[in-house]
Each structure stands twice: as C-alpha cells, then as structure tokens.
Amino acid sequence: xxTRVATVAFEGIEARAVDxxxxxxxxxxxxxVVGLPDKAVAxxxxxxxxxxxxxxxxxxxxxxxxxxxxxxxxxxxxxxxxPIALAVMGAIGALPEDALSSYCVLGELALDGSITAVAGxxxxxxxxxxxxxxxxxxxxxxxxxxxxxxxxxxxxPRSLIQLANHFKGSQVMARPRPAIAAxxxxxxxxxxxxxxxGAKRALEIAAAGGHNLLFNxxxxxxxxxxxxxxxxxxxxxxxxxxxxxxxxxxxxxxLKDGALxxxxxxxxxxxxxxxxxxxxxxxxxxxxxxxxxxxxVLFLDELPEFTPQVLDSLRQPMETGxxxxxxxxxxxxxxxxxxxxxxxxxxxxGMALEPGYTCRRGRTSVAPRNTAPASPDRSWxxxxxASKSPRSPLSTSSCRRRRKARRRPxxxxxxxxxxxxxxxPARPCRLPPPMRPVRPx
Amino acid sequence: xxxxxxxxxxxxxLIEEAAAPDAEGTALIxxxxxxxxxxxxxxxxxxxxxxxLADLDGxxxxxxxxxxxxxxxxxxxxxxxxxxxMPSPTA
Ligand SMILES: Nc1ncnc2c1ncn2[C@@H]1O[C@H](COP(=O)(O)OP(=O)(O)OP(=O)(O)O)[C@@H](O)[C@H]1O
Ligand SMILES: [Mg+2]
Numbered sequence: 001x002x003t004r005v006a007t008v009a010f011e012g013i014e015a016r017a018v019d020x021x022x023x024x025x026x027x028x029x030x031x032x033v034v035g036l037p038d039k040a041v042a043x044x045x046x047x048x049x050x051x052x053x054x055x056x057x058x059x060x061x062x063x064x065x066x067x068x069x070x071x072x073x074x075x076x077x078x079x080x081x082x083p084i085a086l087a088v089m090g091a092i093g094a095l096p097e098d099a100l101s102s103y104c105v106l107g108e109l110a111l112d113g114s115i116t117a118v119a120g121x122x123x124x125x126x127x128x129x130x131x132x133x134x135x136x137x138x139x140x141x142x143x144x145x146x147x148x149x150x151x152x153x154x155x156x157p158r159s160l161i162q163l164a165n166h167f168k169g170s171q172v173m174a175r176p177r178p179a180i181a182a183x184x185x186x187x188x189x190x191x192x193x194x195x196x197x198g199a200k201r202a203l204e205i206a207a208a209g210g211h212n213l214l215f216n217x218x219x220x221x222x223x224x225x226x227x228x229x230x231x232x233x234x235x236x237x238x239x240x241x242x243x244x245x246x247x248x249x250x251x252x253x254x255l256k257d258g259a260l261x262x263x264x265x266x267x268x269x270x271x272x273x274x275x276x277x278x279x280x281x282x283x284x285x286x287x288x289x290x291x292x293x294x295x296x297v298l299f300l301d302e303l304p305e306f307t308p309q310v311l312d313s314l315r316q317p318m319e320t321g322x323x324x325x326x327x328x329x330x331x332x333x334x335x336x337x338x339x340x341x342x343x344x345x346x347x348x349x350g351m352a353l354e355p356g357y358t359c360r361r362g363r364t365s366v367a368p369r370n371t372a373p374a375s376p377d378r379s380w381x382x383x384x385x386a387s388k389s390p391r392s393p394l395s396t397s398s399c400r401r402r403r404k405a406r407r408r409p410x411x412x413x414x415x416x417x418x419x420x421x422x423x424x425p426a427r428p429c430r431l432p433p434p435m436r437p438v439r440p441x
Numbered sequence: 442x443x444x445x446x447x448x449x450x451x452x453x454x455l456i457e458e459a460a461a462p463d464a465e466g467t468a469l470i471x472x473x474x475x476x477x478x479x480x481x482x483x484x485x486x487x488x489x490x491x492x493x494l495a496d497l498d499g500x501x502x503x504x505x506x507x508x509x510x511x512x513x514x515x516x517x518x519x520x521x522x523x524x525x526x527m528p529s530p531t532a
Contacts, residue, residue, distance in 0.1 A: 202514065209493030210447030241445045295445060321450065337450060 003091040006104045007083040008124045009075050012332045013247040015127035019069045022087035027063035035068030038076045047109045048085045055113040055160040057094055074330055076284045079118040082107030099167045104128035105136040114159045119253035121145050122246055142176025144258035181261035187232040196222050207233045215343040223343035227299050236262040245295045252287045265296030271305035279313045281325045285332045290317045293338035303344040448493045453485045460492035465505040473512050487511045
C-alpha cells in the first residue's frame with residue numbers, strides 16, 4: 001500500500017506540487033529515496049530515521065521506498081524531511097492517514113525530532129491555498145504561512161510529537177497569526193545632508209518616478225550618505241507588491257521570524273560580491289541581490305570597482321525586470337525590477353569634475369580599468385545624474401507633490417496617492433552653500 | 442498593468458502618450474535628439490524623467506522647462522559614462 005503526502009518543489013518563487021509516496025513492503029531492509037533528489041534530499045532519510053527513533057517510533061524491518069513525484073522535476077533543499085516522515089508515520093499507523101490528505105507539508109527535521117525552519121514557506125502556503133489544502137510547516141515560519149489566506153488551516157508544530165498529539169486530539173495547536181515586522185529603528189534622514197541641493201533634487205526625482213540614478217563626484221561630497229537616505233523618502237510597498245517582495249525574501253530564507261515588512265528593500269552589495277550573490281544561483285538557485293532589491297533599490301557604491309561581468313549581468317534584469325538563472329537541467333526565473341542607484345568618483349583622484357583641476361591619473365569609467373569596455377552602450381548607468389550646482393531647497397509642498405508623481409496610473413483609471421514620505425524635513429531648511437573639498441595649495 | 446508601475450518602468454508607448462510635450466517642448470526634444478544624438482531609449486528616458494518633473498510640479502502636460510531639466514541630467518551622465526581618452530600628463 002502507498003501513503004501519499006503533498007509537498008512542493010520551488011522553481012523561482014513558484015511552488016510546484018510534489019507528491020511524496022511511501023511504500024513499506026516485505027523484502028531486504030532498506031530505506032531509499034527516488035525521484036530526482038539532490039544531495040540534501042538524499043540525506044533526508046538519515047534525519048527522518050533519527051527523528052522517528054527520537055520520537056519513540058521504530059522503523060519496521062522492511063523495505064521502505066520513498067518516491068518524489070513527478071520524477072522529472074528536480075528536488076532541492078531540506079524541506080522534504082517532514083513530508084517524508086509524516087508519510088512514513090502514516091504508513092506505519094502512527095498518524096491517521098486521512099488526517100494528512102488535506103495538508104501540504106514542508107519542514108526540516110533535527111535528529112531529536114524537532115522541526116527546523118525552512119525557506120519558501122510563504123509561496124508554499126500560497127500554492128497550498130490555491131490547491132484547496134492546508135499547510136503544515138515549522139513553528140518558526142507559522143506567522144509567514146498565516147499571510148497566505150485568513151481562513152486557511154495552518155499547523156506550525158515544534159516537533160513530530162507535538163503534531164502527533166494534535167492529530168490524536170490530546171493537545172490541539174492554535175493557528176499561528178500573521179506577523180508584520182516592527183519598523184527597524186530610525187532611518188537616516190535627508191535632513192542630515194548640508195548643501196548638495198542639486199543632488200538632493202535628483203534624489204527626490206528618482207524617488208518620485210522610480211528612475212535610476214548615478215552620483216558622480218569627489219570623495220567626501222556625500223554620495224554614499226545621500227544614497228543611504230533614499231529609503232526614507234520612498235513610499236511603502238502596496239499590498240500586492242508586499243506579497244511579491246516577501247515571497248522572494250521567503251525563498252531566500254531572509255524573513256526574520258516569519259514577519260513581513262512593508263519597507264521597500266534597499267540592497268547594497270559590496271563590489272567584491274560574486275556573480276551568484278548578485279544575480280542569484282549557487283546552492284538551490286537562491287535569489288541574488290537583484291531579486292532581493294525587487295520593488296526597491298539596488299545601490300552599487302564605488303561603481304567602477306565592480307567587475308565587468310557583474311555589471312553586464314545587470315543588463316537583462318534592467319531591461320526585462322526579471323533575472324534568469326540557468327541550471328544544469330532547468331532554468332529558474334526570479335522577479336528583479338529594481339531602481340539602480342550608483343555612486344562613483346569621476347577619476348582615480350576623485351577631483352576631475354572640480355573647476356580648475358585636471359586629473360593626471362585618468363578618468364574612471366564604468367568599464368573597468370585596464371580592460372576594454374565590455375559593452376558599447378552604457379546608457380543603463382542612469383537617466384539622472386546628480387548635478388552639484390545649487391538649487392532651491394526641498395519644501396513640504398514638493399514632498400506632497402511627490403505622492404502624485406510616484407505612480408503612473410494606467411490611462412482611464414484613478415489610483416489613490418501614496419502616504420507621506422516620512423523622512424523629509426517638515427520646513428524648508430536653510431543650508432550653507434554646497435560643500436566643496438578643500439583644494440591643495 | 443501592475444500597481445507598481447512607475448514612470449521609469451511603464452511601457453514606452455504609454456510614456457510617449459503620458460509625456461507628450463506641448464509645442465515648445467516638442468521642438469526642444471526634436472532639436473536635442475539631433476544635437477545630442479539621442480537613441481530611441483535615450484529619448485524615452487528623457488520623456489520619463491520629464492514626466493516625473495511635471496508630476497512634481499503638479500502639471501498635466503510636460504513642458505519645455507521639464508524637458509530641459511531632464512536633458513540636463515542626461516548630459517552630465519553621458520559626459521561621465523563615455524570613456525574619454527585620458528588627458529596626457531603634459532597637457
Ligand atoms: N553634504 C554633506 N552634509 C553633511 N555631511 C557630509 C556631507 N557630505 C559629506 N559629509 C560627511 O562626510 C562623510 C563622508 O561622506 P560620504 O561617505 O557620503 O562621501 P562620498 O561622497 O561617498 O565619498 P567617497 O567618494 O569617498 O565614497 C559623511 O559621513 C559625512 O559625515
Ligand atoms: Mg562613498
């Protein structure tokens with residue numbers, strides 16, 4: 001006889017349906033997993049065996065075969081432990097078999113039978129809800145799963161024993177509550193910037209229209225400082241964006257305590273970041289920085305220090321809003337629509353744009369030093385570049401107007417404005433003239 | 442169209458319509474397209490930024506002044522991004 005438990009395999013942020021089938025048959029004692037499992041999945045049987053023993057269940061001295069169907073879909077990750085264990089428990093009669101048929105299950109097992117958090121619970125919960133199933137997931141990720149639908153059945157047990165008690169009816173678990181992340185402290189404020197009216201204006205325009213932005217100027221002029229203050233003037237995510245952004249963070253394993261945040265992401269990868277870290281890939285084809293910046297800002301400080309391969313890899317996401325990661329036997333696509341903000345010095349000494357300077361050390365360009373330019377068309381570096389000429393200071397009225405500007409509603413429809421940008425100075429501030437670095441004699 | 446569409450990400454056809462400048466503005470962008478040798482993409486990007494500038498001014502229509510400001514940002518970017526020949530040390 002075959003026991004079945006529903007689970008998922010991830011393709012990007014999509015959770016595809018996978019069926020765990022367990023058969024216990026007479027024959028040589030063995031425990032095998034088939035159905036295109038990767039290494040972490042194959043190791044799962046050791047964890048399952050140990051966790052079952054720790055929970056007081058002995059595996060029968062028979063042939064146990066686990067099949068992950070469909071067999072042609074690659075299975076990666078450690079979240080198959082729990083569905084396999086539950087299917088085995090169903091097969092040996094430790095759980096009522098019909099109890100499992102209305103759930104989709106994912107989770108990793110520790111050797112002591114406790115259930116460890118896994119990535120991707122939010123998309124799994126959405127997919128389960130779409131299939132009319134409930135969800136069994138690790139306790140730590142319960143708040144994340146609860147976001148999928150208000151009336152969905154979600155069980156978030158700490159251990160196999162707790163789950164068995166729930167089904168026996170001796171200790172019924174409560175449904176976890178959806179959690180929203182507390183705002184993480186105060187954000188750096190645009191008010192801290194003295195002068196640089198032109199750059200502030202550019203920052204405001206970029207925030208309003210979602211435009212890309214390149215700051216180019218001498219060291220110490222405040223480029224990094226300005227960029228760090230962009231999140232404070234961006235509008236919060238709207239509910240649909242929130243879910244999409246959170247699904248990416250969920251698959252990346254970056255949702256802290258299962259709580260979602262309506263802050264726009266601001267990602268600042270270091271220039272030594274690898275290609276896989278930036279565009280995604282590596283183990284389990286996790287999303288990279290470009291996808292983690294989806295709906296928010298990707299800030300590349302010291303732009304010319306990034307390698308040409310890395311910069312070139314940004315072209316596809318910037319044109320299409322998605323990034324495709326090619327794997328050995330399949331492809332994964334993640335959303336990657338971000339606003340690119342970059343900062344650089346105009347030349348190696350940083351002073352080339354200053355009046356009265358001629359740099360003797362050569363200008364920087366987005367193409368790397370010592371290498372031929374990687375691409376003939378570098379227009380992606382930005383539609384706005386911060387000018388350093390003084391301009392009128394920011395005012396509250398421009399802050400109000402920004403609300404109108406951020407969204408371009410489709411023709412023939414009216415959309416409500418976004419909330420007030422929190423970080424702007426409430427009154428026009430009086431500022432000293434733009435800062436210039438001190439010139440050498 | 443997704444709710445998250447911004448001036449920067451909306452389709453080119455839509456921005457052409459939403460940022461169609463007045464007569465003076467049209468003359469300016471035509472002229473600039475020739476003198477600055479704007480590509481089609483560069484043209485659309487200028488319109489996008491001009492649309493945001495008009496939005497910030499609370500105006501329905503993109504005007505010459507918005508296009509001029511948008512083009513001014515573009516000019517600076519080009520001057521930096523284009524890899525110019527290194528100035529010779531004796532110059
Ligand atoms: N406009 C400004 N207003 C107030 N403080 C400033 C300003 N510009 C620079 N500073 C001060 O100088 C420090 C360095 O600024 P920042 O790191 O932003 O410079 P940068 O332009 O990024 O330089 P680099 O090209 O070396 O990266 C800031 O931490 C801040 O204390
Ligand atoms: Mg800096």
